[in-house]
Amino acid sequence: MAKTNSVAKKAVVAVTGIIMILYLIAHMIGNLKVFAGRESFNGYSEWIRTIGEPAVPAQTTLTIIRIVLLTVVIAHFWAVISLWRQAKRARPNGYVTKKAVAQSYASRTMRWGGVIVGLFIIYHILDLTMGVANPEGPDGTPYDRLVAGFSNPFITAVYVLALVLLGMHLRHGIWSATQTLGQSNKRREKTVNLFALVFSVVLIGGFLIVPFSVLFGLVG
Amino acid sequence: MTATAEGTTFASGTASDPAMAKHDMTLTLRIWRQKGPRDKGRMVTYQVEDISPDMSFLEMLDVLNEKLILAGDDPVVFDHDCREGICGSCGLMINGTAHGRGTSGGPTTTCQLHMRKFKDGDTIDIEPWRATAFPVIKDLSVDRSALDRIIQSGGYISAPTGTAPEAHSILVPKKDSDAAFDAATCIGCGACVAACPNASSMLFTAAKVSHLGLVPQGQPERNDRVVNMVAQQDREGFGGCTNIGECSAACPKGISMENISRLNHDLLGALRAGARPKS
Ligand code: HEM
Ligand code: SF4
Ligand code: FES
Numbered sequence: 001m002a003k004t005n006s007v008a009k010k011a012v013v014a015v016t017g018i019i020m021i022l023y024l025i026a027h028m029i030g031n032l033k034v035f036a037g038r039e040s041f042n043g044y045s046e047w048i049r050t051i052g053e054p055a056v057p058a059q060t061t062l063t064i065i066r067i068v069l070l071t072v073v074i075a076h077f078w079a080v081i082s083l084w085r086q087a088k089r090a091r092p093n094g095y096v097t098k099k100a101v102a103q104s105y106a107s108r109t110m111r112w113g114g115v116i117v118g119l120f121i122i123y124h125i126l127d128l129t130m131g132v133a134n135p136e137g138p139d140g141t142p143y144d145r146l147v148a149g150f151s152n153p154f155i156t157a158v159y160v161l162a163l164v165l166l167g168m169h170l171r172h173g174i175w176s177a178t179q180t181l182g183q184s185n186k187r188r189e190k191t192v193n194l195f196a197l198v199f200s201v202v203l204i205g206g207f208l209i210v211p212f213s214v215l216f217g218l219v220g
Numbered sequence: 221m222t223a224t225a226e227g228t229t230f231a232s233g234t235a236s237d238p239a240m241a242k243h244d245m246t247l248t249l250r251i252w253r254q255k256g257p258r259d260k261g262r263m264v265t266y267q268v269e270d271i272s273p274d275m276s277f278l279e280m281l282d283v284l285n286e287k288l289i290l291a292g293d294d295p296v297v298f299d300h301d302c303r304e305g306i307c308g309s310c311g312l313m314i315n316g317t318a319h320g321r322g323t324s325g326g327p328t329t330t331c332q333l334h335m336r337k338f339k340d341g342d343t344i345d346i347e348p349w350r351a352t353a354f355p356v357i358k359d360l361s362v363d364r365s366a367l368d369r370i371i372q373s374g375g376y377i378s379a380p381t382g383t384a385p386e387a388h389s390i391l392v393p394k395k396d397s398d399a400a401f402d403a404a405t406c407i408g409c410g411a412c413v414a415a416c417p418n419a420s421s422m423l424f425t426a427a428k429v430s431h432l433g434l435v436p437q438g439q440p441e442r443n444d445r446v447v448n449m450v451a452q453q454d455r456e457g458f459g460g461c462t463n464i465g466e467c468s469a470a471c472p473k474g475i476s477m478e479n480i481s482r483l484n485h486d487l488l489g490a491l492r493a494g495a496r497p498k499s
Contacts (some may be wrong), residue, residue: 005488005497006460083418083460088418090352090459096263097345099316101415102469107295108417110462147343176463182485185478 006086007180009079016076016179021170023069025138028206034172034219038143077118084111106172113165120162127155150214153212167204243451245271245340249284251296252347254356261356273336277308277320281336281346284394297359305332305472308407311414312360313347318470319486329409329472330486349414352457353421364410366456370425371408373452373498374445379437396434403430405473412467412475418459423467425453426479433486443490451497 033044100108121134128145131138135155146166149155175198177205178184185193213219246269268284275283278300285295301307310330314320316338317357320333338344346360354362392400404427412423429446432438438445461480 005450005487005491006244007484010460010462010489011484043303061400082386083462086258086421086454087418087459090457091350092352093350095313095350097313097316097347100466101317102465103417104464107462108462147461172463178413179461179463179477179481180484182481182483182488184481189477196313 006083008191009083010081010180012075012178013083014080014180016072017173019072020076021174022068023065023204031207031210034143034146035213038141041143041146042141055201060100073118080111080114100122104172106168107176109165109168110172110176113169117162117166117169120158120166123158124162137193146210147214150211151220153215156211160208163204163207167200170200170203174199233272234335243340244269245335245342246337249273250343250345251360253296253359254348256358257355258261263347269439271335273334275335276303276319277312277314277333277335278331278333297357297361299361299485300331303330303331306407308409308447308472311349311362311409311411313349313414315345317473318349318415319409319416321411321470327472327474327495329407332472347409351410351413351419353419354410362410364408366458367408367410367421367424369456370421370449370452371428373448374428374432374451375441376449377432377438390436392435400431401432403427403434403475403479406431406471406475407473409472411470411472413441414460415466415470416459416461417464418462420461420467421453421456421458421485422461422480423471423477425449425474426483427475429483429486432481433482442486443493443495446483446486446494447497450483 001108030044032050033041049059049062127149128134128142131145133139134140134145134149135152136145140148150159175184175193178188178192210219246267249266249268250263251266252261266284266288268280268287271280271283281296281298288295298312299309301309303310305328308329311319312330314330314333315322317323319328319330320337321328323337324333325337342370348354348356348360349362349364353366354364358361406424406427408424410421410424413419413421416422429449431440431449432445463477463480465477468475
């Protein structure tokens with residue numbers, strides 16, 4: 001059924017998008033631990049890996065989160081690509097002249113912006129989770145890797161660019177998901193769009209404050 | 221002089237006030253010419269003179285066609301019927317926007333777009349709706365029967381026939397009847413599809429789903445209707461909706477995005493309730 005139903009497929013995009021957003025909220029708040037100092041931040045990293053011990057073996061909770069996120073990312077990507085191809089088939093030859101009347105920049109950058117965010121996520125994991133792409137290497141503590149990375153203006157620039165794109169993705173995505181899940185109406189439209197904007201700015205601001213604090217030597 | 225009808229004000233204005241007189245225009249038109257469904261098609265440039273600002277866009281094309289016919293050329297084929305904004309057949313992409321929405325300053329159909337919105341010396345690009353589901357028949361004329369098949373796939377509603385029923389026997393809340401009526405004003409012009417970056421027909425289908433789904437008479441088949449109409453729109457080769465909003469902005473009837481949300485709500489509910497499209 002979902003195979004031929006574009007609306008059901010879009011609902012997959014929306015639900016997986018919302019799950020990723022919930023994760024991002026937790027992730028952003030967790031990152032702010034960096035302001036509590038090296039011990040606190042490394043301790044937080046340790047804590048994520050030991051939740052539930054000794055009732056469950058080490059890393060159980062983290063592994064579950066990772067499996068859920070990976071599934072969700074793949075499902076989001078699969079549904080998006082299949083809708084992208086459907087749209088391409090629906091108008092293979094474009095207009096000679098086409099002008100937008102209403103469309104926002106955020107809505108226009110969902111697809112390529114999403115692809116860039118996807119590539120960024122891979123780089124981000126290699127950088128700060130696995131450490132293999134980090135100047136400090138895989139042996140440093142999480143705190144050292146973070147400081148080493150963001151002290152480099154080039155790396156910080158990559159993060160800023162990706163996060164701004166993610167912010168735009170969410171600005172349109174939150175509104176779009178509300179529509180897709182059938183929860184919008186004329187009365188709510190303004191509120192949903194305002195919420196999407198404020199939420200995206202706060203979330204991305206919360207993420208960006210960390211690399212900027214390192215870059216400007218407030219954390220180090 | 222105080223007449224409010226635009227035509228009256230303008231006519232009396234021209235007579236007494238030379239500043240208000242608008243002069244006839246000379247325009248350059250770049251028009252999509254395509255001999256038939258299999259022809260590749262191309263933009264062809266024409267000049268038209270003596271275009272009065274009072275003419276409608278279609279009357280301007282009539283002037284061009286008279287000129288072409290007199291010169292022994294093939295006239296430009298375009299669809300039109302009522303020329304009063306109610307039949308939905310006159311859709312054209314004008315300077316990159318459906319029904320010339322980027323020039324009109326408000327919701328309009330091509331037949332209700334007037335030449336006073338353009339300036340002497342303007343170049344105007346005119347193209348057909350472009351979508352796989354709307355194959356070009358010739359020049360600017362496309363086959364929009366895919367929209368009819370979406371309506372058809374929605375099936376029937378169970379309503380008693382025979383003598384007119386007592387009007388008060390089924391009560392409809394005012395709010396619902398207003399919203400249903402707004403949705404029912406869709407004229408099936410296809411501008412939503414033409415304007416959509418995904419070539420999606422969601423706004424059209426959502427209008428059709430809403431106008432029956434909001435009233436009591438539409439309830440018995442509500443679930444089946446939405447799953448079948450969505451399945452048909454996918455089958456016709458339209459794209460999926462990403463809630464960009466170009467459709468609603470281009471719609472001559474101002475059909476709102478909330479109808480799309482309602483369609484999604486109905487569809488997800490119907491699938492959960494076990495409704496499946498007829499194959
Ligand atoms: C942290 C990562 C991400 C989050 C939180 C996220 C979130 C969302 C949300 C909430 C939506 C709206 C769903 C809807 O319209 O119903 C969405 C849509 C979409 N996402 Fe993502 N997404 C992420 C990553 C990606 C990636 C990696 C791609 C790669 C292609 C992508 C491409 C898209 C596209 C094309 C849409 C549909 C566009 C639209 O509705 O206009 N997203 N995303
Ligand atoms: S929804 Fe509006 S733009 Fe689309 S077919 Fe109906 S009247 Fe035309
Ligand atoms: S000709 Fe009927 S709506 Fe334009």
